[in-house]
Amino acid sequence: MKNKLKVLRAEQNWTQADLASQLDVTRQTVNAIEKGKYDPSLPLAFKIAEVFKISIEQIFSPEKEA
Amino acid sequence: MSSSKGPTNLERGIKNTAMKLFLFTSTWVASTALLSFGPRLWWNYETSTTVFVVAANLLAGALMLLAFFRHLKSMDELQRQTHLEAMALTLGVTMIFTVIYGSLPKVQLLTESNPTNILFVIGITYILAVMGLWISRTSE
Numbered sequence: 001m002k003n004k005l006k007v008l009r010a011e012q013n014w015t016q017a018d019l020a021s022q023l024d025v026t027r028q029t030v031n032a033i034e035k036g037k038y039d040p041s042l043p044l045a046f047k048i049a050e051v052f053k054i055s056i057e058q059i060f061s062p063e064k065e066a
Numbered sequence: 067m068s069s070s071k072g073p074t075n076l077e078r079g080i081k082n083t084a085m086k087l088f089l090f091t092s093t094w095v096a097s098t099a100l101l102s103f104g105p106r107l108w109w110n111y112e113t114s115t116t117v118f119v120v121a122a123n124l125l126a127g128a129l130m131l132l133a134f135f136r137h138l139k140s141m142d143e144l145q146r147q148t149h150l151e152a153m154a155l156t157l158g159v160t161m162i163f164t165v166i167y168g169s170l171p172k173v174q175l176l177t178e179s180n181p182t183n184i185l186f187v188i189g190i191t192y193i194l195a196v197m198g199l200w201i202s203r204t205s206e
Contacts, residue, residue, distance in 0.1 A: 020074070021074045024074065024075055024076050024142070025076065025142040025143065025144070026076065026142050026144070026145065028144065028200075028203075028204035029142050029143070029144040029145075029204075031204060031206065032144055032203045032204055037202075037203045037204075038144050038147075038203055040143070041143050044143060
């Protein structure tokens with residue numbers, strides 16, 4: 001699963017630690033999601049969508065990176 | 067948004083449950099030591115005292131397990147998944163090691179096998195598995 005988390009975070013000018021604090025996860029978890037090394041659970045994906053005020057589909061997509 | 071300062075709720079929660087886990091683990095280790103050495107050194111194998119210490123040891127063990135589950139629940143999901151996968155790996159390694167280690171005296175490659183050594187294998191495997199899995203997922 002690929003995601004636009006890094007781009008969205010950069011648009012908000014947030015650090016990984018800022019986003020992690022809002023999501024109540026560790027900075028390493030945000031880093032692992034951004035790098036595609038970890039796919040978040042559905043509750044965390046909803047929380048991410050809520051923080052950015054967009055839908056889950058606008059952040060995550062099932063296709064692999066080319 | 068400004069950069070977050072100080073510990074987050076998650077970090078405070080993990081620290082809190084880790085402290086309780088340390089406390090209950092210490093209590094269990096102390097009660098295990100008391101059970102191992104107490105009957106010979108302090109109460110001359112008096113049955114009622116030994117039974118009381120066995121009960122205390124079981125209670126301390128149960129509290130330690132409960133504290134471990136609470137600690138696991140206080141982690142974030144990647145940390146929790148890492149620990150659960152490390153436990154699965156540890157279970158497999160322990161099973162393989164126990165079977166082969168138990169067989170070594172029968173095939174006369176060892177004079178005897180000490181079950182305590184299995185605890186070392188469990189501990190070392192778990193620590194290495196947690197470290198390896200965590201580093202592989204979070205390396206920059």
